[in-house]
Amino acid sequence: MKEFEIRADYKNDTLIVYQAYNKAIAQSAMEHQKFTAPFSFNRMTWIKPSFLWMMERSNYGQKSNQECTLAIHIKREAWEKALSKAILTSPEKRVYPDPRSWGKDFENAEIYVQWDPERNIKGTKLNYRSIQVGISRSLIEEFNEEWIVKIEDYTPLVKKILNLTKSGEFDKAKKLLPVEKNYPLSKELAHRIGATM
Incomplete structure (x- = not known):
């Protein structure tokens, strides 16, 4: 695995990102196939294509207000449009030779990208990273109305995997994990988000 690469469960036109919410938000999202109150449109929302990072x-x-895991199928063209606007959450030299230019871009960013250590099924940090994408308040309505194709409730799957890991049946649990593969990026997009080519 390269240190900075996007791994996702994706098809020709869509990919899955994950979010975790309380029952009220999750049930409403499932019912309407988009987010509605009590979901807040006044704060940034983070989407993650790595199931194990989620x-x-x-x-x-098991965390409060994160009891329900949603698999949100979004349009790949929207995902790539978001990445084309993204600014890293820190001034990585390999992307921003001049940290002052990063500061200006960061202040005005609509999309943020952060790379965090990927995890295995036991929660151990791995030596490569997983992307998470922050959508600012100015784009949340667009995300909700235009990017989302389908929302699935993965909560039963999460519980099944958790129960298997608790009983030490990690091989069985691994077989239930979503299949994530390397997501192809253009050189321009890869450079913008600090991905490894």
Whole structure:
């Protein structure tokens, strides 16, 4: 694995990103196939294509207000449009030779990209990273109305995997994981988000 590469469950036109919410937000999202109140449109929202990173973040749905895991199918063209606007959350020299230019871009950014250590099924940090993408308030309505194709509730799957890991049946649990593969990027997009080519 390269240190900075996007791995995702994707098809020709869509890819899956994950978010975890409380039951009220998740049930409403499932019912309407988009986000509605009590979801907040007044704060940034982060989407993650790595299932295991989401599991680390939500502790397999055991953290308060993160009990339900949603698999959000979004348009690949929207995903790539978002990446084309993205600014890293820190001034990495390999992307921003001049940190002052990063500062200006960061202040005005609509999309943020952060790379965090990927995890394995036991929660151990790995030596390569996983992307998460922050959508600013100015684009959340567009994300909700135009990017989303379908929302699935992965909460039962998460519980099944958690129960298997608790009983030490990691091989069985691994077979249930979504299949994520390297997501192809143009050189321009890869450079913009600091991905490894």
